[in-house]
Amino acid sequence: MASGPSVFLLNVSGQIESAEFPEFDDLYCKYSFVYGHDWAPTSGVEEGISQITSKSQGGKQALVWNFPIEITFKSTNPFGWPQIVISVYGPDAFGNDVVRGYGAVHLPFTPGRHARTIPMFVPESSSRLQRFTSWFMGRRPEFTDPKVVAQGEGREVTRVRSQGCVTVSFNVVTKDLKKLGYNTGSGDFPNATTMSQP
């Protein structure tokens, strides 16, 4: 029996390029991946933590990390396609690190170079009393596990405030996805309508 491939590979390299947070400075970010049961990383780094960056002096006020990502996954089934989860932290007025944003996006599906702008958000206190205590104690609400932002269930109880965004670029190579019968189309946006950025 001629045995064809039984798994496909998804190789992603890229970088967390930069962020826009008009209100905050001296930020660093962490990244990790969330993927389904059929998926497994075969090589590369599954999580990382960047340097602390300050805003540029010029008018653009960019926060540049230029932080590398390299990972390869294998799977038999696109269900549970990996998502990159990014969380951004920075010092508050007392010098304690607090979260400034969580965000997630699926890794691109087609071979080639892709750029993604990920909107970031932080959870909010659900009651006025909690809001007061968090203001008084100088601790703002955080997710105990940032990976919840890649999950769809149980989000109806979450209140968030969106602020800022992170720009990530990816280079994607796939292997044997077509041989296993999957058609992911080609090109990034075959019939794209322009997405308005905040």
Add this chain to the structure above:
Amino acid sequence: MNSHTHELHYSPTCAVMAEVHIIGQIIGASGFPQHSLFCKWGVHTGGAWKLLSGVVEGQTQVDHPQNDDMAFWSHPIDMHFATKGLQGWPKLHLQVWHQDTFGRNELYGYSFLHIPSTPGTHSLLSPTWRPLGTWQEQICQMFVGGGPQLKSSSLIYGGSDRYRLQTVAMGQVHLQLTVILRNFERYGVECS
């Protein structure tokens, strides 16, 4: 060269069925009068469709955005269907709700869209509408808030009973969805 092109490995659970993966995000919404918004969503398919994995309905987080021109939900979607036919291609229906500072929810818009049949990544904008009600109800809504809602969500994605409604345009929902197809070529079905 390709002696095994016709002997591809198919998963045993659905050896002969065509498969559709729908993966992506409900990104957020813009163009609404207020932007403290959340969204209830669901996917409706015909009888020939079988859900193999994933969830087909849910509710997003409530966003109170810092800058008030767009609400972000970044709500992930991941579904795997098997189908015997093209009839009843999946439709996504959306309900956008506004949450005020007291935690009260009011309906801001309904919308539906067909999942694109072309494989690939699609950036989509789905315009929404809400029922208008009678003029008495409209005046009441100006003072009290709230407003008429549909009794059955089938009106959102069905066309047969819409002629009874008077509606008004609301904002739009931004989505990015990737469609992955499998085994459609086997049956001569051309999707791209």
